Amino acid sequence: MGRIVSNFFISLNGVVESPDQWHFPYWNDEMGAAVEAGMQRAAAFLMGRRLYEEWSAYWTTTDNDQDAAAFLNNVRKYVVSNTLEKADWNNTTVVSGDVVAALREVKERTDGDIQMSGSATTVRWLLANGLLDELNLLVHPIAVGHGRRLFEDTPTHRLKLTRSETFTTGVLNLSYVPDAG
Numbered sequence: 001m002g003r004i005v006s007n008f009f010i011s012l013n014g015v016v017e018s019p020d021q022w023h024f025p026y027w028n029d030e031m032g033a034a035v036e037a038g039m040q041r042a043a044a045f046l047m048g049r050r051l052y053e054e055w056s057a058y059w060t061t062t063d064n065d066q067d068a069a070a071f072l073n074n075v076r077k078y079v080v081s082n083t084l085e086k087a088d089w090n091n092t093t094v095v096s097g098d099v100v101a102a103l104r105e106v107k108e109r110t111d112g113d114i115q116m117s118g119s120a121t122t123v124r125w126l127l128a129n130g131l132l133d134e135l136n137l138l139v140h141p142i143a144v145g146h147g148r149r150l151f152e153d154t155p156t157h158r159l160k161l162t163r164s165e166t167f168t169t170g171v172l173n174l175s176y177v178p179d180a181g
Contacts, residue, residue: 002110017147043112049081
């Protein structure tokens with residue numbers, strides 16, 4: 001059975017929007033290895049509509065980071081949307097209607113992790129509906145003055161820390177699972 005595993009570059013004050021504006025000074029081999037390990041465990045990739053629209057336009061045409069492009073262009077992808085009618089990106093399925101039931105079916109038939117990167121709105125929804133299995137945060141030692149935060153206007157969700165690591169750049173690599181008790 002598959003697990004939905006979400007991954008974020010996040011600032012100390014919770015900002016996840018536009019990490020390309022603040023994240024790269026902290027990138028190093030340790031972070032690259034952590035990201036690569038997640039990609040190797042991925043049997044599929046899940047995203048919301050906005051991320052799908054951004055990434056399908058970028059990763060199908062870029063000459064940058066060919067390893068990531070090859071992974072994303074070929075992995076099985078699911079996009080959660082009740083407004084997107086079709087998805088042209090290779091190996092992409094639109095998940096709509098009863099999304100909770102549909103994602104439970106996706107998890108049942110997937111052998112490996114269903115990875116996510118970004119899609120904060122979708123992650124909040126998954127957590128609220130008991131579908132998120134793991135939350136990985138690469139917490140950067142920077143306070144970003146503007147941008148969307150991972151948890152904005154959400155109910156309280158208890159999480160349990162399952163793994164932590166500190167990179168030489170000061171970035172914290174943290175893994176959490178939902179904690180029912």
